[in-house]
Amino acid sequence: MSPFDAARYARLLKGLEAIERPASDVFSRERMDSEAFAKAALELSARLAKLPRVDAVSQVAAVSDGNHLSIANEFGEAEGGVRYLRGQDINGAMMLDDRNPVFIPESEYDKLARSHIFRDDVLITIVGANTGQTALVDAAPEKLTANCKLGILRAKRGVIAPAYLHAFLAGRYGQSQVLSAKRGGGQMGLILPDLKALAIARFSEKFEARVAYVSILAHQTNRERQAHFGGVEAVLLTALGLGAWRAPESLSYVRQSSEAFSAARLDAEHFQEKFYSARQALLDAGAKRFVPLPELLIALTNGHTPLRHDLNVGDVPFLCAEHVTDFNMSYESDKRILLEHHHGELARTALRDGDVLFTIKGRVGNAAIAERVPGPVNINQDVGLLRFTDELPLWYIVAYLNCQFGKLQSEKMATGAINPFLGLFSIRQFEVPEFDRGVMEDIARRTQRFVSKTREASQRATQLLDAAKRAVEIAIEDSEAAALAYLDRVAPRVH
Known part of the structure; x- marks a missing residue:
C-alpha cells in the first residue's frame, strides 16, 4: 500500500470503532459478529480477567429456563391459577411487574417442575429486545413459574448470596457480558450455555454480604413503593364505594x-x-x-x-x-x-x-x-x-x-x-x-399524596440498587476497601 493509499485508508477509518483480535479468540467464541467484540465490552472483560477470583454463573448457581411446552388455557383467571411470568414481566424495576399478570391452571404447573420459581431466585430475560433485564424474587407466592423467555438462576447455598448475584448481573459488568453474548438475527437472545458462562466477580464474604444487604434493602423499599401504589389505585374506588x-x-x-x-x-x-x-x-355511586x-x-x-x-x-x-x-x-x-x-x-x-x-x-x-x-x-x-x-x-x-x-x-x-x-x-x-365537588377534590388530594409517597420510595429503591451495583464496580476497578467506604457514605447500615 502506497503512503497515499495508507493516508486515504486512515481517513476513511477515522471515527470508526475498530479493534484487532487474534483469530483464535474469534474461533473460540464461535462468533464473528461485531457485537461479540465491542471495544467497551472487551475492556470490561479484561478487567474482570485480572481479578484474583472470577466464577462462571454455572459454578455459583443452578441454571434453567421457563416452559417450552404449549400450555392449554394459558391465560386464565387469578382465582385458582398459578402466576405465569413472561419476558415483559421483568422490566428492570427490581421486582416482578404486576400490572398485567397471567395465570395457568394448577394442573399445568405440576407438569413444569424444571421451571418452578422460588424465593431468592434470580430471573433474567433471555429472549427479545429486553434481553438482560433482571429481577430478584425477594417475595413470591407459594407457586410461580415462567415461559421460555426467562432464565432462572438458583444460587447455590453457601456459595454466593442471591442478592449479590443479582446486583452483579444488573450492573455494568454483568450487562456488558449479556450484550456481547446475545445471538440471533430477527430475534436476539441469550442461549443457556452462554448464560452459564457469564463471569461473576468474587470478593470476600464480608464485601459480598454488604452488597447483598444494600440490594435487599432496595427491594424492601421497592415493596413499600408497591404498597403505596396499591393505595393510589384504591383511592377513587374506595371513595366511591366501588x-x-x-x-x-x-x-x-x-x-x-x-x-x-x-x-x-x-x-x-x-x-x-x-x-x-x-x-x-x-x-x-352518585x-x-x-x-x-x-x-x-x-x-x-x-x-x-x-x-x-x-x-x-x-x-x-x-x-x-x-x-x-x-x-x-x-x-x-x-x-x-x-x-x-x-x-x-x-x-x-x-x-x-x-x-x-x-x-x-x-x-x-x-x-x-x-x-x-x-x-x-x-x-x-x-x-x-x-x-x-x-x-x-x-x-x-x-x-x-x-x-x-x-x-x-x-x-x-x-x-x-x-x-x-x-x-x-x-x-x-x-x-x-x-361527582360532588368535595368528593372529587378529596380524591384528587389523596391521590396526589399517595403518588408522592410512591415516587419517594421508588427513588430511594433505585438509589440503593444503584449503590450496590456501583460498589461492585469500585471493588473491581479499585479495591474492596474503597467500595465499602463508598457504601458507608451512600447507604449506611440501618440498625
Whole structure:
C-alpha cells in the first residue's frame, strides 16, 4: 500500500470503532459478529480477567429456563391459577411487574417442575429486545413459574448470596457480558450455555454480604413503593364505594343498530356488557353526569418522529409510550431530537408542567401528569398530550383514567387486537364522571399524596440498587476497601 493509499485508508477509518483480535479468540467464541467484540465490552472483560477470583454463573448457581411446552388455557383467571411470568414481566424495576399478570391452571404447573420459581431466585430475560433485564424474587407466592423467555438462576447455598448475584448481573459488568453474548438475527437472545458462562466477580464474604444487604434493602423499599401504589389505585374506588365492583363477562348481548352507527363501530368488542355496567355503577355511586372530554380540554394532540432523524442525536429527550406508566413518567430517555425539532415542527407537543401524557399505542390508557419538567422534553406518536381546563380537579381526572373504570373506557375505544391503538378521535369520545365537588377534590388530594409517597420510595429503591451495583464496580476497578467506604457514605447500615 502506497503512503497515499495508507493516508486515504486512515481517513476513511477515522471515527470508526475498530479493534484487532487474534483469530483464535474469534474461533473460540464461535462468533464473528461485531457485537461479540465491542471495544467497551472487551475492556470490561479484561478487567474482570485480572481479578484474583472470577466464577462462571454455572459454578455459583443452578441454571434453567421457563416452559417450552404449549400450555392449554394459558391465560386464565387469578382465582385458582398459578402466576405465569413472561419476558415483559421483568422490566428492570427490581421486582416482578404486576400490572398485567397471567395465570395457568394448577394442573399445568405440576407438569413444569424444571421451571418452578422460588424465593431468592434470580430471573433474567433471555429472549427479545429486553434481553438482560433482571429481577430478584425477594417475595413470591407459594407457586410461580415462567415461559421460555426467562432464565432462572438458583444460587447455590453457601456459595454466593442471591442478592449479590443479582446486583452483579444488573450492573455494568454483568450487562456488558449479556450484550456481547446475545445471538440471533430477527430475534436476539441469550442461549443457556452462554448464560452459564457469564463471569461473576468474587470478593470476600464480608464485601459480598454488604452488597447483598444494600440490594435487599432496595427491594424492601421497592415493596413499600408497591404498597403505596396499591393505595393510589384504591383511592377513587374506595371513595366511591366501588372497591368490590367487578366487570361482568357476558357471553352475549343485544345492542340497537343506532348505537353502532353513532359509534361508527361494528366490532362486538366495543359493545360488551361490562362497559355499560361500569357506566351504571358510576351513576349508582352518585355521578351527576358524564362530561365529554373535549369540554375539559384546552388541547389534545400527539407527537411524531422527525423524518430521517437519527434518534441517537440531539439534546431533547424524546418520550415514548414506554416512558409513561400510571401516574408516573420518566424523563430518562435514550432517544433524542434536536432543539430545532422541539421549537419547530414539534412545538405543539413541547412538554410543560401540568400536561397529561396518555399512552395511545400498545399498552394504552396509562396517564401521568408532567411535574418539574427538567427542560426541553417532547413526545413521539405513541403518546397523546392533553392540556386540561380547571373545570374538574386534574388529579381526580388522572385518578379516574388510571382506575379500572377509566381502563375499561380505554379498552372500549381502542382498535386493534394484537397491538391496541387509541386514535385522537377515539380519545375525544371519552367521558369523565362528575361527582360532588368535595368528593372529587378529596380524591384528587389523596391521590396526589399517595403518588408522592410512591415516587419517594421508588427513588430511594433505585438509589440503593444503584449503590450496590456501583460498589461492585469500585471493588473491581479499585479495591474492596474503597467500595465499602463508598457504601458507608451512600447507604449506611440501618440498625
